[in-house]
Amino acid sequence: MTQRGQGMAADIAEQPAGYARLLEGAPAAAITAAAAAVAERRPRHVMFVGRGTSDHAALYAAYLTEIRLGIPAGLASPSAITLYGARPDLSDALVIGVSQSGGSPDLTGVLSVARESGALTLAVTNNPGSPLAEAAELSVDVAAGHERAVAATKTYTAELMALLLLIEGIRAGDGVLPADERAAIEKLPQLAEEVLADGGAEELARRYRFASRMVTTGRGYAYPTARETALKLMETSYLPALAFSGADLLHGPLAMTDPDVPVLAVVGSGPGGQAMTEVVNRLGERRAEVVTVGAADVPGAAGRLAVPSVDERYAPLLDILPLQKLALALALARGEDPDAPRGLKKVTTTL
């Protein structure tokens, strides 16, 4: 009999190796080839589809696509196509389906329809033999290996890494990263090891053992991290966690925060982090307990999960790591089994 949470802990620990794996050999070559094929086709816009954790990876990739490639990108709602029979003309589009299992019928349906309508289609999945990969013209294997826990951790960050390499490869034109870009990305496995070695998350879990709910927030590249953190807390600790973009939080939902609701604010060292400063200040005025996560040290925060400073476009691959550890430690502290949460299935079968 294994110990509770051992699977999730092992998955989390494997992430630095997962990053390194995508930088060499067959996985790297496949991403390079896919990037070159996309660059040659010059899509006019990019549509991402994903659900749950993979939707957050897709959101990250949408920011990258707009900022790094100058190509408009958006997240699609599968149900327009799968429930209502929409047949949008996607002949100028690149449609990217993101799914760890590759087994979700609605995403496969969207990619099939998109391919029929002339779109270039690409699957990003941890299962290269899956229906999603079969349905798409191009396929990228995130090569994260078998995930032990039901809650996704290493498949999420492998999706982030694969999408980062893909999009920077498209930017390069031939799929081959420029030397400075490659050098910056090659540092991520080691940086990820350092982040995982820190014990701050476990300490924080003791503090929030009896929290009844949490708020997570971030802007720009950090917003997917806020959303993924909230989902992870809900999946493993059944803790209601509301994720807001920092901009949206300043409207209505700020009113809901009070000293009883811990706020996890992802604050990097670039434009997104700077924009979060006002959010953290406003939260402070409401006497909310704010813990910042990331490279920026914000005065007035009650605590911090520090992460080394990197360009904000790489930060999502580091910032999520202590937050996954927090979700794991909090679940264990609350007597839950994060490896097999109630009500959670690995493969989505919604149409």
Added chain:
Amino acid sequence: MTQRGQGMAADIAEQPAGYARLLEGAPAAAITAAAAAVAERRPRHVMFVGRGTSDHAALYAAYLTEIRLGIPAGLASPSAITLYGARPDLSDALVIGVSQSGGSPDLTGVLSVARESGALTLAVTNNPGSPLAEAAELSVDVAAGHERAVAATKTYTAELMALLLLIEGIRAGDGVLPADERAAIEKLPQLAEEVLADGGAEELARRYRFASRMVTTGRGYAYPTARETALKLMETSYLPALAFSGADLLHGPLAMTDPDVPVLAVVGSGPGGQAMTEVVNRLGERRAEVVTVGAADVPGAAGRLAVPSVDERYAPLLDILPLQKLALALALARGEDPDAPRGLKKVTTTL
């Protein structure tokens, strides 16, 4: 001294008249002209930007655009452009900014950048003299009049109606709705009156006076209603409310539901509603208390806010009405002032 909640109650009551107003005279003529101008330009894809309540109206419009026009549509993150300086090539795109005040600098920034890059730009706002309307090439006035309460109600539904008329007008080609379409939409003011006359929402508010949180859910056209309901509950009652697409709820977050957490499920009489049946059944297995909202009568639900059966694409204009009343009644029952919630500003000033 006015009574608490009187402003919000008056705003809610005005919605049927607001629907009728957009069907005649100058507001209708302006929508027809904008629709014809869009149809002539034949955009290859549509990007929506909005925040908070207006983001939910934009989400509704994105479904309409894909399903009714066969044009790919997505929601953009303003921060890619406004924080990170992304300059996506939008020369094939229609970019629609949705904002009741038209005063949000980030949306105005996105529309300005989009227009410079060759996009057709359109503002949908309750303030035709606003910076957003000035920045856009085309502008539609939702003509809802002054909103008394800080929480948006009648401006939300006026945005829905304006976007519905706009998109059906684009579908027609010349902006003029076909007779059957117009006849169906013309019934909405009267149906809205009937929905508002029902007292079910006030009764439900008594039942949920002491609920500590809520979940809202819907699929397809009903998903924006679920999101807007959650925001309204948070803004006026400070009640943590988590909104999920029915498909996403079946994954992890389902585990969080239990008999103590009321679930408001928006279930219409079309494909979205049918897909929700499994969701309601699964919630029942978890002994969640499910109240359905909409045209479908689902066996096993603990309660229902019934709404007349219309095509699902019109349902968002009716389904939200009892839910706004629920938010108002719940705020009053909890001793809050829904007209002036703490921490809520009418105009967003985030960059």
